Amino acid sequence: MNSGKINKSxxxxxxxxxxxxxxxxxxxxxxxxPINKSIELGINPTKADAGVDFYxxxxxxxxxxxxxxxxxxxSIEGDVLLQGRSPETFVRRSDG
Numbered sequence: 001m002n003s004g005k006i007n008k009s010x011x012x013x014x015x016x017x018x019x020x021x022x023x024x025x026x027x028x029x030x031x032x033x034p035i036n037k038s039i040e041l042g043i044n045p046t047k048a049d050a051g052v053d054f055y056x057x058x059x060x061x062x063x064x065x066x067x068x069x070x071x072x073x074x075s076i077e078g079d080v081l082l083q084g085r086s087p088e089t090f091v092r093r094s095d096g
Contacts, residue, residue, distance in 0.1 A: 005082055006080040007079055008078050014077065029092075030093075042068035
């Protein structure tokens with residue numbers, strides 16, 4: 001996030017997969033088990049322990065089948081520039 005953008009996936013899809021955070025962000029901590037979240041998202045556990053909360057315009061979103069999980073997921077095409085999206089970083093911890 002130091003660059004002011006979230007880089008698109010390097011798996012050839014040219015997308016950033018996004019989700020609604022279903023737990024409150026309290027002082028930069030979201031109560032979710034990062035291991036369970038990594039399994040749910042189909043990503044490496046080291047990438048599931050933190051995230052960026054940011055404003056998304058509906059027109060940017062596409063609903064499509066995730067090739068890794070087989071579930072329907074929301075994605076944004078290309079890199080996501082964070083300027084004007086009120087980004088906030090958070091960590092996931094099961095102990096809160």
